[in-house]
Structures are given as structure tokens and as C-alpha cells.
Amino acid sequence: MKSKELGLWGEQYAADRLIQDGYQIIARNFRCRTGEVDIIAQKNEYIVFIEVKTRKEGFQVAPVEAVDWKKQKKIFLAASDYLLQFPTNLQPAFDVIEIVTSANLPTKILCFHHYKNAFDCGGFDEPV
Numbered sequence: 001m002k003s004k005e006l007g008l009w010g011e012q013y014a015a016d017r018l019i020q021d022g023y024q025i026i027a028r029n030f031r032c033r034t035g036e037v038d039i040i041a042q043k044n045e046y047i048v049f050i051e052v053k054t055r056k057e058g059f060q061v062a063p064v065e066a067v068d069w070k071k072q073k074k075i076f077l078a079a080s081d082y083l084l085q086f087p088t089n090l091q092p093a094f095d096v097i098e099i100v101t102s103a104n105l106p107t108k109i110l111c112f113h114h115y116k117n118a119f120d121c122g123g124f125d126e127p128v
Contacts, residue, residue, distance in 0.1 A: 001106040009107065010054025011038050014097045017112065023048070032081040035074030040082065047090035049079040051118075054099040057110055063098040064115060072119045094119050 001009065015025055023041040030037045039050040051071070053063030067075075072094070079092060096118040100111035 006054050006056070006101070006106055007052075010099045010101075011052045013054075013099060013109070013112075014050070014052045015039055017097075017114075018050070021114075027082070030078060030082055032078050034077035034081055037075055037078045037082065040079075042090060045091055046093045047083075047088055048093045048095050049075055049082075050095045050097060051075055052097045052099065054101065056101050056103045056106060058103055059100075063100065064096050064113070064118070067096050067118070076121045092121075093117050094121075 011028070015028065018039065018041055019025065021043075023043045025039060025041050026047070027040040028038070030040055037049045038052045039048075041048045041050060051067050053066050055063045075094060079094070083092065094117065096115040098111065098113045098115065099109060102108040102110055
């Protein structure tokens with residue numbers, strides 16, 4: 001399975017798990033001029049912008065570590081664009097889902113972790 005295929009597979013797996021956990025999926029792969037959000041979901045009073053990172057085991061950097069401040073800023077800007085297009089009274093939150101699969105069997109999940117409120121929108125005063 002190629003890297004892009006693995007990423008798409010991971011996003012689908014994450015969306016399925018979110019639905020099982022009571023989230024309503026609002027949008028997938030929302031793209032705009034400022035960036036992209038993998039999954040936008042609603043749960044209770046929150047609209048959640050979710051970045052999904054899927055890696056095969058043995059990868060040098062943990063998937064969640066790939067969501068550095070530059071990536072966070074792009075997600076935040078894309079979320080801002082989304083909220084301008086689709087205003088809501090829901091409270092925004094930013095989550096990261098980390099999936100690690102077997103190197104030999106990419107559809108075998110070794111680790112699934114949902115980091116809720118993984119980052120906020122503070123500190124984005126420097127350009128991307």
C-alpha cells in the first residue's frame with residue numbers, strides 16, 4: 001500500500017471510529033486556499049477539526065509529532081475559512097488522530113490514539 005493510499009485508508013478508519021464514538025461527520029478533506037482539514041465533525045457543543053496521521057510501524061517520527069506548529073497553523077487557517085463559509089455557534093476544537101499500522105499488514109492497527117484538544121489557535125503570529 002502506497003503512502004497516499006495508507007493515508008486515505010487511515011482517514012476512513014478514523015471517520016468510522018469517530019462515528020462509533022458519537023461524532024457526526026460534517027465534512028471530509030475540506031480544502032481551501034489556506035490549507036486542508038482531514039475531518040470536520042460535531043460532538044455535543046463542539047465542531048472538531050481533525051488531522052489524521054497514519055504511519056507504518058518503525059517510522060522515525062511518531063505520527064502526532066508530524067503535526068508541528070506550521071501544520072497546526074495551516075489547519076487553523078483552513079478551519080477559519082470553513083467557519084467563514086459555514087458559520088456556527090459550536091465551539092471549535094482541534095484534534096489529532098494517530099494511527100500506526102503493521103509494516104507487513106498495513107490494515108492491521110497497532111496503535112490508535114485520539115488526541116482531543118491537541119492544540120489551540122494561540123501563537124500563530126508568524127507567517128507559514
